[in-house]
């Protein structure tokens with residue numbers, strides 16, 4: 001018994017012009033995006049100043065408590081509002097399920113913002129400017145922050161952290 005191979009295979013059919021156009025378009029676009037990602041990091045003012053250092057959860061907790069005690073000006077629904085001096089060290093603590101304290105900052109002034117979590121990973125997402133940082137337990141994420149526009153900024157958690165995750169909201173006031 002012998003097997004006769006089919007005389008025509010699918011790979012013998014030439015590629016249709018329309019398919020060629022789509023293949024080329026997809027290829028060129030993938031190159032454009034590959035170049036755009038690192039390029040925008042440099043020219044798109046998307047670099048952040050973050051520096052990381054090790055810190056224990058207890059130490060971060062203590063530093064945040066001290067910071068709140070020294071700069072507290074009020075409270076909003078049980079969450080302390082603090083107004084730190086421009087140029088000073090500022091702390092924001094992520095904790096199941098909230099961010100504290102609420103900051104009151106001045107536009108055009110720089111602050112050294114220390115961001116961390118004292119339990120599990122949280123995502124620090126600032127709206128409406130759409131900036132995202134990680135709040136990781138036992139890591140102090142130091143960001144130099146210079147708010148440019150007055151207004152109220154909302155912080156939401158974008159890292160699923162448990163049952164109350166959707167209600168994990170913080171605030172920053174800029175005046």
Ligand SMILES: [Cu+2]
Pocket residue numbers: 122123157158159160161162165166168
């Ligand atoms: Cu969360």
